[in-house]
Amino acid sequence: MNLEAHAKKIFGFALTKTNNVQDAEDLSQEILISLYNSSEKINKVDNIDAYIYKICLYTWSNYYRKQKKHWNNSNINDLLDLSDRDEINELIEEEERQSLILSLRKELAYMSKVYREILIKFYFEKKSIKEISEESYIPQGTVKWYLYEAKRKLREDIKLINSMESYRPIRMSVGHCGSPGKNNEPNSYFSSLLYQNIAYIAYKEPVTVEEISRRLEVGAAFVEEALENLEYSELVKKIGNKYQTAFFIYEPKDSIPLLDMMIEKSEEVALPIYETLYGILEKIKNVGFLGNGIDEDILMWTLYPCCIQLLLEKVEDYKELSKAYAPEHRDGGKYIANGSIQASEDIRYQGSKYSEIYSRYLCEGLKTREADSNLHSYQIDSYFEGLKWREFNAPDLDKLWRISEIVRYDIKPNEFEKIIIAEYVQLGYLSVKNEKVSFNFPIMTKEEKEQVFRIIDTEFERLNAKELLNGLATRCYKLWKGRTPSTIPDNDVRYRALSDVSNIIVGCMEYMERIGKLRTPKDEEKGALTTIVWKE
Structure with missing residues (x-):
């Protein structure tokens, strides 16, 4: 059997399951070695592709059950001797079940807080509708409606997930005209790539927490926290159950x-x-x-x-x-x-x-400053000055004015x-x-100015x-x-x-x-x- 013809597919399977190149290489190597050592018996199999896929599932299932970082690969000869085909089918069903659980967990993480909490209490904490109603101060009928809607959304979202394009994060520089907030807002928020991309996604039209969460593939809890901060600083606005960015964002060619x-x-x-x-x-x-x-x-x-x-x-x-x-x-x-x-x-x-x-x-700023002593300045940090932001503020004006008096008198x-x-x-x-x-620059008295x-x-x-x-x-x-x-x-x-x-x-x-x-x-x-x- 020509193993090279199957190596690429085996590595693709391993990479999909591990999301890690090094682990995928290890898993692929184990599968290929086992196949090579048992090539005589494998030649008796009618459908090579189908059987290799079952071997891959079996290996992955062992790993998943034992939760280990190494691969416990059974001897391929033992696997070929399995007379009960139901055991092979069980492995396939287990793989599909684990895949579904992962999808459900992922979709649950994308849901907004109220849906997320009710589903967790009902399905994971095994609480009754009455208990959830009492804990959440929500009528029982409303709890039932949320459960129904949540299950409907899960079904729809899992169907959609494979058809969605993968989102490529942007990087955005955020500055301001005027005086910043006490914690240097808005600049302090946007050192975070998450905040940058939330603002970008919500710029052109209002979007829900779930839509942002799913597009970024980030848990809704993180999105909610970011939106709460941005809404507090009035950098996003809430419109019904949706959010829209409330500041300017330039695309690369907008300028x-x-x-x-x-x-x-x-x-x-x-x-x-x-x-x-x-x-x-x-x-x-x-x-x-x-x-x-x-x-x-x-x-x-x-x-x-x-x-x-x-x-x-x-x-x-x-x-x-x-x-x-x-x-x-x-x-x-x-x-x-x-x-x-x-x-x-x-x-x-x-x-x-x-x-x-x-x-x-390119320009870092056209800056006007003033001091309590009625001193004023005008300065431009531009391409011709080297695009360096020069710290030139009220204390500088007072110091330089004192030096001007020393020179004048x-x-x-x-x-x-x-x-x-x-x-x-x-x-x-x-x-x-x-x-x-x-x-090295003009400094003028009131009369001279x-x-x-x-x-x-x-x-x-x-x-x-x-x-x-x-x-x-x-x-x-x-x-x-x-x-x-x-x-x-x-x-x-x-x-x-x-x-x-x-x-x-x-x-x-x-x-x-x-x-x-x-x-x-x-x-x-x-x-x-x-x-x-x-x-x-």
Whole structure:
């Protein structure tokens, strides 16, 4: 007999039963050895395929009954001598029975809590309908209905299970716009692959616990716990007995229409804005703020995005979107969550119009910060800065303002202030030469800031430059509104669109660098790139 012809099928059987390659190899080897040693008697069997299958079942049955990690394989000669065919049939029936029990247990795990508990009490704990009614505070008639429905669902689900496609889990990055919850929600939930996939499955339409559980092949108890947490933080909404995700999730190619629009708009407006600003750069530098003497290109890297932001704030549809706000959540946060399905760039941008440009639009954040001392900052963590999230918060503003006073008034720093200076030199915000401290970014007093902004406003108002950006906010809103589930409020759609309008800032920077108007920053210049601080 040619054993090689049967080896693949034997291994497939073993792998199906063990779900483990190493164990499957061991089991396959035992079966093949036994077949080889008894080849003379096996040649007398009429249906080789059927008999090998029975041997496989017999071996597996021994393992299952004894619950051991090794295979107790009977001598194949003894098996051939069995005169009672009912014993072979018993093995097949045992295999089918064990398979059915495994299916029932699996389906029971997928059921929601109330079905699961009633079935366990009735069938496993052998409790009467009256006892279940009393323990669960449910009328006996309702218990009977649940039992009937549960059995009906089990029958249907077991029939369906073989026809269902296997689900391939996704990986999703989840961030937020606004202030996180007290336990860093929503980000803290979505380090879990289970939470990521629950949110993804429930995004486009409402689904039940059972539907999620079965699709993920995860026990309903785990799904219920996750949904309870997500519902508490208002990241999913319950609709009857179903759940639907209540935050934005981007598929790999969802960002392409927005990016295409921004690329084309940036190429239209970037140069006129840049040339207008560059034309008044000397006038701005003459205001005399700290950092006015840095390299001209690096100063433009800071003032240019700030200038576009000022223009946006004068456009009517942008001002209308600005009425949207980050909603409060029960977890203590004020935020809008955003999920993005992870995919490599070749998949995400495959066949797209501007695929070679998209990665240059990557941005960790356009950040505004303020301190109680009326200090404010604006900073962009973009592709050109190296896509590093720079921690730059209220304490940094206060420390840097103190250093600015030391520089302005030629004060000798104390030991603690020297440590602060050294810290910000290392981060790239300050430089020290001949014991003189200088700033690598603009930092302005209230008067200096007002004077600089007045120069910018006057020049751009004269050119009516805000019309360059008119209608952009409306287009961003319509892009999102047309593909957002009804569980996401219109305010959230507007807030999301408001955030996306800011891509025009990154887009204009990208285009100016691409055509050589903005010099590519050196590594040592990236620490303070696009940073500006002022006092109100």
